[in-house]
Amino acid sequence: MTRYAMLIDLNTCVGCNACMAACAIENQTPVWKNVWRTYVHDQEIGIGDDVRRRFFPRLCNHCENPPCLTVCPTGATYQRADGLVLIDDNLCMGCGACEMACPYRARYELTYTDIREGKVFYGNLRRTSPGYDKCNFCAQRIDAGRKPACVETCVGEARLFGDLDDPQDYVAKMAASGIAQPLMPQLGTRPHVYYINEMKRDV
Amino acid sequence: MEVNVTYETQHLWTTWFAVYLYLGGLGAATMTITFLTDMYLKSHKTLAIWGALTGLIMVGGGSALLFIHLANHAAVVHVLNPLAIFFKPDAWIAWGTQFISWMMIASLLYVLPYMIESPIIANLPFISSVLKTRVVCGLGSMAGSGNIHKILGIFSATSGLGVAVYTGLLLQSFPAVALWNNPGVPILFTVSAFSTACALLILVMHIFMGRDEKDTLLRGLYERADLLLLATELLVVFLFYMYLTRGSISARVSAELLFHDLGWLLGFIGLGLVTPFLLELRSVLSLGHGQGQTHLPTVAAAVFVLIGGFLLRDYFMAAGIYVYPT
Ligand code: SF4
Numbered sequence: 001m002t003r004y005a006m007l008i009d010l011n012t013c014v015g016c017n018a019c020m021a022a023c024a025i026e027n028q029t030p031v032w033k034n035v036w037r038t039y040v041h042d043q044e045i046g047i048g049d050d051v052r053r054r055f056f057p058r059l060c061n062h063c064e065n066p067p068c069l070t071v072c073p074t075g076a077t078y079q080r081a082d083g084l085v086l087i088d089d090n091l092c093m094g095c096g097a098c099e100m101a102c103p104y105r106a107r108y109e110l111t112y113t114d115i116r117e118g119k120v121f122y123g124n125l126r127r128t129s130p131g132y133d134k135c136n137f138c139a140q141r142i143d144a145g146r147k148p149a150c151v152e153t154c155v156g157e158a159r160l161f162g163d164l165d166d167p168q169d170y171v172a173k174m175a176a177s178g179i180a181q182p183l184m185p186q187l188g189t190r191p192h193v194y195y196i197n198e199m200k201r202d203v
Numbered sequence: 204m205e206v207n208v209t210y211e212t213q214h215l216w217t218t219w220f221a222v223y224l225y226l227g228g229l230g231a232a233t234m235t236i237t238f239l240t241d242m243y244l245k246s247h248k249t250l251a252i253w254g255a256l257t258g259l260i261m262v263g264g265g266s267a268l269l270f271i272h273l274a275n276h277a278a279v280v281h282v283l284n285p286l287a288i289f290f291k292p293d294a295w296i297a298w299g300t301q302f303i304s305w306m307m308i309a310s311l312l313y314v315l316p317y318m319i320e321s322p323i324i325a326n327l328p329f330i331s332s333v334l335k336t337r338v339v340c341g342l343g344s345m346a347g348s349g350n351i352h353k354i355l356g357i358f359s360a361t362s363g364l365g366v367a368v369y370t371g372l373l374l375q376s377f378p379a380v381a382l383w384n385n386p387g388v389p390i391l392f393t394v395s396a397f398s399t400a401c402a403l404l405i406l407v408m409h410i411f412m413g414r415d416e417k418d419t420l421l422r423g424l425y426e427r428a429d430l431l432l433l434a435t436e437l438l439v440v441f442l443f444y445m446y447l448t449r450g451s452i453s454a455r456v457s458a459e460l461l462f463h464d465l466g467w468l469l470g471f472i473g474l475g476l477v478t479p480f481l482l483e484l485r486s487v488l489s490l491g492h493g494q495g496q497t498h499l500p501t502v503a504a505a506v507f508v509l510i511g512g513f514l515l516r517d518y519f520m521a522a523g524i525y526v527y528p529t
């Protein structure tokens with residue numbers, strides 16, 4: 001079996017936002033309203049003179065136990081055998097229950113207006129109906145044997161893509177070792193996005 | 204992973220959603236109570252018609268509100284499909300939609316024979332001609348026959364209970380928010396739905412049924428039931444206070460939002476629970492329905508309960524705290 005996962009190393013993310021741009025073009029996200037499938041948060045951490053900058057990329061965690069899927073009444077949100085949590089645009093009625101259920105704020109609404117604007121912005125918009133949207137780990141690329149756009153474009157190699165069920169896979173090893181940790185594991189969602197936290201270093 | 208966190212309320216399901224939950228719970232519980240009354244306590248056709256129509260308008264209105272807020276209206280067919288509960292049994296909206304749809308149909312059929320007989324309804328301009336059509340008369344006589352009528356009543360009452368419980372279960376299914384993600388929510392919302400329904404029925408019987416002497420016992424019964432429900436609600440709110448103030452960060456921030464807010468303290472707890480509880484207690488203890496006694500306290504208590512029911516849901520939606528990693 002394959003269980004896809006992403007590893008994000010906060011030590012090597014330089015905050016260039018190339019991943020956001022690559023994702024937006026690949027997945028035609030509504031950037032005109034500053035909404036992204038993946039977003040790199042630019043943070044200042046510390047107090048007084050001891051302040052440093054940290055870049056914190058976020059996206060859908062493709063949780064193994066996704067609350068967004070449980071609440072979806074139409075079956076639009078579904079999970080593939082390889083762990084990807086996807087949305088069937090045709091089934092989604094846009095009730096928003098999934099957005100309410102997601103503890104990571106990974107989802108956003110696409111309105112009728114967004115569909116109209118998207119046609120103007122991207123020319124040939126693939127999505128035809130409004131509803132909810134989120135990162136799909138670039139399922140279309142994975143199925144074609146490629147990596148997600150954000151991973152492929154990352155200049156700092158801060159994003160790596162792998163298979164949790166492959167004992168030789170670097171991402172799987174980092175996750176199993178505990179060096180890489182998911183966000184808010186106490187919620188029981190079992191995210192498939194792992195982070196390597198920054199090393200403590202002198203400023 | 205250790206990260207900083209931010210606390211945020213949500214801006215998606217706001218007051219309009221509280222209205223949906225309120226109308227859904229109140230309408231459904233009203234139907235359940237009136238039909239159970241009609242079947243097992245005292246045959247009361249006028250009350251059953253009132254209950255069904257009020258319930259239909261409220262639940263229908265609430266559902267329309269939810270429909271308006273959908274991003275993709277055409278796709279609603281997928282959740283209206285009765286098979287939705289088989290392929291999505293874990294989604295409460297799927298159950299709620301089915302409960303609501305079937306409850307509306309069954310309750311209309313339950314009161315159809317009563318409406319055909321009712322002199323008031325028979326004189327309404329458009330409805331009277333609809334009720335006289337062959338199809339409707341046929342449906343009415345079929346629905347009114349012994350066992351079928353009872354089955355329709357039990358089915359509507361059970362679905363009504365389902366709708367009331369669903370409004371709480373829906374909120375309970377959001378794990379990030381401690382205020383919602385606990386078994387107290389469905390209990391609180393169900394108790395509140397039935398309490399507001401009792402209040403509404405007391406109001407309807409006082410205002411529209413002319414304080415009929417024959418209904419004195421029934422009114423008293425609703426009042427006693429409401430008293431018990433209000434006491435239960437007060438207890439559950441106290442349990443929520445204990446749980447929230449000693450819980451996770453999400454719970455504690457919600458507790459701060461709620462229990463430092465005068466609207467919640469004075470509006471919901473004070474006006475919506477304690478005041479009607481005391482008014483109804485006084486009425487029940489002193490048997491204050493004697494000759495010449497004013498019914499104002501009873502009517503006021505019912506109005507306060509109805510206001511409190513809405514405040515409960517509005518505050519609950521507003522005070523749900525998400526703890527996001529940043
Ligand atoms: S991160 Fe949110 S949207 Fe993505 S799978 Fe988990 S719960 Fe669902």
Ligand code: SF4
Binds near residue numbers: 073
């Ligand atoms: S918005 Fe769409 S994907 Fe989300 S719960 Fe509703 S139907 Fe499912």
